[in-house]
Amino acid sequence: MYMHFTEEDYTALYPAQDQMTDNPFHSWQDHSKLSSMLTLSSGILSDEQFDIISLFLIYTSQLINNCAIIANSLSIAVFVKLGFSEPSNISLTALAICDFTLAVLYTWNNLCFWLTYHNVQLPFHGANVTFLTGRAQWAFLSTTIAWITAFISFERCLCILFPLKVRRLITPRGTFVAMLIIILLTFCPSFFIYIRYKFIWVFNPYLNRTILDSIPVHSEFAILFEKISVAICGVIQPVFAFSIVVICTVVLVVQLRKISSWRMSVTSAKSQRLQSEKNAASSSSAAEARISQKEERLVRMVVAIATIFIVNYIPTCIGLLCYVVFDEFNHFGVYKKISIVSGFIISLGQPLSGSVNIVIYYRMASKFRSVFRRLVRLDRQEEKRHELE
Template sequence: MTPFTGGRNLMTFSLDDSGAGLRTTQRTTQFVPVASDEVTNMFKLVNFVILCGLLSPFGLISNVINIVVFVKLGFHDSMNISLMGLAVSDLVSLVSMVYISLSYNPLFVNAGLPFDPLGVQYMVGGGIHVCFARITSLITAFITFERCLCIAMPLKVKLIITPTRTKLIIFSIFAVMFVVFSPFYFVNKLTWELDADRNATILTHTFTDDRIIVETITFLIHGVIFSVFCFVLIICCTVILVVKLNSKTKWREATAAKGVNAPEGVGVKDKRVVKMVTFISSIFIVCFFPATVILLALALVPDLGYGAKYENMWFVLWSISCLTETVNSSVNILVYLKMSSKFRAVFMKTFLNREEK
């Protein structure tokens, strides 16, 4: 899509092509090329088409593998249930990212297909991607919080966070986000419209008159409240995990040096899980930092967004955000293989037909 240039009377309220940004304006808008059209199109091509186009298929395969392994491991452990939910969320998010990447490919856009690639992407790619990105955030926040309880109350956490309660929480996260995003598909629709340039009827995106109020509410819920809350909670829990784990390790080493048996606390297995969760959370913090900053900027800076004054800058930032979110959804398998002996053993037996030595 070529960014708008020049000035025009604008009254729009929309999630941008990603489904992530909210903008309501009613004024003559003079578009300011903070980033030139050439630079913006370069970011779209490199980040969306090339990098996301290469990473997304890898992420799809890796998350399918994750799901298979967790199914074989079983769901008697609450952590396996949470990580299974995370893999499902990442998988669907990456499926939508495949189409987002495809929709920015000039060959696909100019192929003369019987639908508007970006219009369909707005509904099929953008909205779904953002919904499942929020689910990923909530599940990651729950996982890090559960591990904090494990450090703080190692003898009680298994009574508080049971497998049954974990299943209920994970299902509730999916259900809540589906409810939050469902109004989006009532006010935005795919309909057949006449394309005057092509003199043909194509499938494209349209919206209803009550779109403004509906998207205002949904954006505030998922884009500001949920996103910022999850990001802050994950940072706090990750810091607590690192500090507590280091302090307990030093204390155990000190007591062992004195020849004193340390009382039972966090076991070796739980320590490994805490370290794995810390890595997953750290990756999330790095990868979702751009998205969190952009969402806050959208709420605070009226002229940043699709169809607004600094539209080009918005596309540059959003392409970076999508790339880092794709990385986050794709690399967890590397953490599992490195830090989970059970995951690694099942993976090798299932996919390589080998026993781990």
């Protein structure tokens, strides 16, 4: 719901406007807080330090975001050309779409912060509106990415542990339904944030016009609902998904080592005794033997994707835990500067993970590499080069 505030209402909402500096970044302070809280927040991170760190992180993260947008656009195009007859193509396409959307949301967030810093007069409060139209969504979308990665890792675990049964368990239709369920349970709850916060039209006497802003709703139900939804969707779900990825990655690495050792023993063929031992191998080794080299390459690719995800998702888990443990560690709290800076730091890792995935696909998936080369016309360039030679 949108509300219109007059100049008197605006003054009541923001009584400390005379304490504001000329830099719009500093107007992010919640002026309804007590002055002691403002002093505490400024003591942790000064305005000058906040400006320097924020600008550096904005430019750095945006460079990574641009790479992530390009890389995931290409990945989606390649997977569409490959088709969705394989369940892995469906899950990897969903992962690329989420990574692409995340990079777009990061870009929107960085753009608004950059325009605000350079005194561009926007028709809305850049930081507060961006919180409800960007930061909240990518916080939940990171959970979606975590669960999709967990599903991909778990799927590969089933393929390597039960190679004869997995094709009946995991089908293209089942994978598609699983992706929809993951998105509904992880990303869609991000819109519940509008129960806790709402948009308002505020008359800004310094701009002499009405702008769009947002304020928290201070009802007991809204506060309780936010705590429950953030605890479940923002902490429990991503940490649980992160744990599944870690466990499945460890299982995959162990099984890959077993497969490599078994293959080495088969190809060496040192003696007849070794051959007979191979024939009398355990049922687990027999199952491993049925895993083709194509499946093994796919497993190695999933391990690489999961490992990069684990490394880049650790800061997100730490930030989510801080958001729940410390009441004032949020966009409207005492430690809002630290919260904003930590959000920028987190924004470096996740798009980086999404932009690196295409390199893994290209190096480890022959079909992806072939279609990718045709898509960007690399094969034609090589043919022309050979003709000239």
